[in-house]
Amino acid sequence: MLVIFAHTQLPFMPGGFIGVDVFFVLSGYFITALLHRELETTNSIAIIQFYARRLKRLLPALAFMVVVSVCLALSLLSEGESRAQLASSPFAITWVSNIYFSLVTFDYFDELANKDLFLHTWSLGVEEQFYLIWPTILLLLFWLTRKANNHFKTNPRIMFYGMFFAFISSLSLSLYLTTHFPEAAFYQMPSRIWQFSLGAIVFYFLQGRGFNNKLTSIYRYKSLLYSLQGIGLTLIIGSGLVMHPNLSYPGFLALIPSLGAALIILTGKVSTKELAQPLSHPLLVWIGDRSYSLYLWHWPILTIGFSLGFQGEILPTLAMLIISILAASISYRFIELPFWKGCWSKTKPKQVILLSLLIMVSIAALMYHGLRQPPQQPTPSIDKSQQWRSDLPLIYRLPCDAWYKHSRVEPCVFNAENSTKTVVLFADSIGAQWFSAIPAIFTEPLWKVIVLTKSSCPIVDEDFFYTRIKRVYKVCSNWRDTAIEEIIKIKPDVIIIGNSAANNFTKTQLLEGSSRILNKLHKITSAIFIIPGTPNLGFDGPGCVARHISPKGHIDINSCITKGRTQHIKPVIDTLKQASNRFSNVHILNLNNLVCPKGSCNAISTKGHIVFRDGQHLTDTFVKSQVPFIRKKIELIYDGLEN
DSSP states (O other), X not given: OHHHHHHTTOTTOTTGGGHHHHHHHHHHXXXXXXHHHHHHHHSSOOHHHHHHHHHHHHHHHHHHHHHHHHHHHHHHSOHHHHHHHTTTHHHHTTTOHHHHHHHOOOOTTOGGGGXXXXXXXXXXXXXXXXXXXXXXXXXXXXXXXXXXXSSSSOOHHHHHHHHHHHHHHHHHHHHHHHHHOHHHHHHOGGGGHHHHHHHHHHHHHHTSTTHHHHHHHHTTSHHHHHHXXXXXXXXXXXXXXXXXXXXXXXXXXXXXXXHHHHHHHHHTSOOOSSSOOGGGOHHHHHHHHTHHHHHHHHHHHHHHHIIIIITTOXXXXXXXXXXXXXXXXXXXXXXXXXXXXXXXXXXXXXXXXXXXXXXXXXXXXXXXXXXXXXOSSOOHHHHHHHHHHTOOOGGGGTTTOOTTSOOOOOOEEESOTTOOEEEEEEEOHHHHTTTTHHHHHSOTTTEEEEEEEOTTOOSSSOOOEETTTTEEOHHHHHHHHHHHHHHHHHOOSEEEEEOOSOOOOOHHHHHHHHHHHHHHHGGGOSEEEEEOOOOOOSSOHHHHHHHTBOTTOOBOTTSSEEESGGGGTXXXXXXXXXXXXXXXXXXXXXXXXXXXXXXEEESBOTTSOBOBSSSSOBOHHXXXXXXXXXXXXXXXXXXXXXX
């Protein structure tokens, strides 16, 4: 439920992603207990049978979800959206999507890739890969126990130390990767083994000699039981409430909810009539039974809903949660149970494995083939959708913007010959989207245009955590400082600063961080224009238009409108105005009334231009169409254009 709350993107549970950490600890405890009982009974582990049980438990519901999600995406989304958002499907069905997501390199402007319908399956990939190695590890520890004690019984102490070694080794790896390779730390199984090991440590701790009697004696004190359980719940729920995506994770922070899960397992060891367990409430048990199906279904349903424009709206989000519960209940009743405990549960292990491999390979091959094939008969919506997405300014074909790859300042220079004045564009990608208007307004031969941009790098003197790379964006800070030094050397006549309005700065950070930069630049130029960030559309513009385009290519101009988006950025604009008021030659150039007239944002302008090339960046065609209006706004403030 923590994970689902986080994925709704409603503000009250920003750290709900820690639910996955809790799950890993619980899974480590449960699987270790299962395998340990088999070791104690048979002195071995039937690995083929173990894998068959896991496949019967997990694969049918996963395959059903993948197939239905693919059908829904193809039916409800545009061709471009569905292709981008189904990219991981061959990897999801084969339980290696975590490897895919840790290694794939996304284009900065490929927003659809971040809405992959199977992004949530990364944790299932980690779990399945853990299952591949864990029986062998336990067998190895059992062999060491037998060599040490010359009998066939497991020694909980040796098993405990083995689990503790795995815990320390994996945690050390996780801490290193979190700092140096955060994608690998988050997605890869080796850096998560410590959480499974923690569950195993709890199990073998409880298996210690005489421990059960001591535990029962201690737990006669109800207050102690409930206190420990309360601490565990506080660590978990508190993490969900306090943590947020702008943190370096997993690292040390992941210890907090993981230890909370371990405490709850410990308190759950004893359950008597005198010591009732609050977490055994029938409603919680009902949710727990369906938790796997709930996890499978909530993400694709929410993601498709958000793609259709329902992101951030409470009632549609609640409706999508209800649909997720219904889908999970159906999947649990008719898919999970028959293979888990019903009529299909008695299938022979070898047959289960062979059939499972056939299903996985068939679905993966079908999806891979389908994603690689171009449309047989391209439609106007397909052709134009790709054209709209590629409608970028000229600077993205030049080395002006290296994103997070390096911090070198590599300006692009236009109209350099015989110019006597200089205008500098200093911006992130939201500011850079206005580039084509600048040489059209600050024309040659009088004006030289210099472009200094870095995507997702706000022109605010503050370090910040960049979620796309899962670390503090030091490349941005270094580049910004060097770019300011370069601008001071140039001493331009006009500086244009452009920023996204979506950066998670506090009001003080934005005000003071902007003011520090303006203080460095206002003395060396006659005018500075700050272009506030444009509103986020809330859905993919080209995708929405493509869904509403007729077979003959006619576009319904009223099909992709959203209201209220400008209210999200009003506080940012007000703060930038406060910063600009500290300097006499700094001006706010608010162009949002051109993008969203009267507060209504449309993916299509009244003249038929596509406004957005994704969910937040403007098409270059639209920007060029606004040049006369932008010129008038600048002329009202600055009279040096033609002088």
